[in-house]
Amino acid sequence: MHILTEIEDASTAVVDGACANEIIFKLRTAIRAGQPWHVALLEAIGNWLVPEEWLGGRLFRYLVANEAFDWLLLAERLTEAVRDVLPSEELEALLFEGRFPAPVSSREFKQLLGAAKYRAFLNYFYGVTLEECLILAVEQEVEKEERARVYQDRRIFEDAYQRIYGSAELELLGQFRTERAEPRQLDCMDVLERKEFTYWLFKYRVKRGHKARVASDTRKAIAQLRSLRGDHPLPWCG
Secondary structure (H helix, E strand, O other): OOOOHHHHOOOOOOOOHHHHHHHHHHHHHHHHOOOOHHHHHHHHHHHOOOOEEEEOOEEEEOEEOOOEEOHHHHHHHHHHHOHHHOOHHHHHHHHHHOOOOOOOOHHHHHHHHOHHHHHHHHHHHHHHHHHHHHHHHHHHHHHHHHHOOOOOOOOHHHHHHHHHHOOOHHHHHHHHHHHHOOOOOOOOOOHHHHHHHHHHHHHHHHHHOOHHHHHHHHHHHHHHHHHHHOOOOOHHHO
């Protein structure tokens, strides 16, 4: 896994509101000048140096586990600052479906983000997005099997984790938190911790699994993602 070195190396002087405000100003100016807003947004993301920030009482952590770049979270943060110059329907399509108003190839996406951010984006795509899809796919498999049984067991969620990772979700969560030395109530997890836990599960599975099984799980996750997205593929992930 590659870390976003340029984000990690940013100085304290750069990682303040001044840098963010300058990028937002340039983003707004580019959109008003007629540049396609999604291209201007990707350029702003490529120039961004802050790995995390508190804004409005909320922690925005763009780099999960120091390795996985959550670019859509950063897109949400940036577009909120220039929402008044953006078409609302197109913005919602991006934030909720990851869909641009015009096609963006993987080559263009990589070029606009920069090599390091793109590598970290792939970490997030495989380690969080596809891992979530894998869990959902296996949950659906288990549910289908349960419906076919005379005596049904409703512990679908736990059975799915057991099948994928060899342990129940709460056991894995406890191990994850022990490694991080951040004990919390087992039944309480916010969105940020869920992403970091999911990425930890991905690395846990890859480390323990055979190559053929890992490849099979990846194909299953991709099929699930395609099923969820229907007619809206993600060409920029290719």
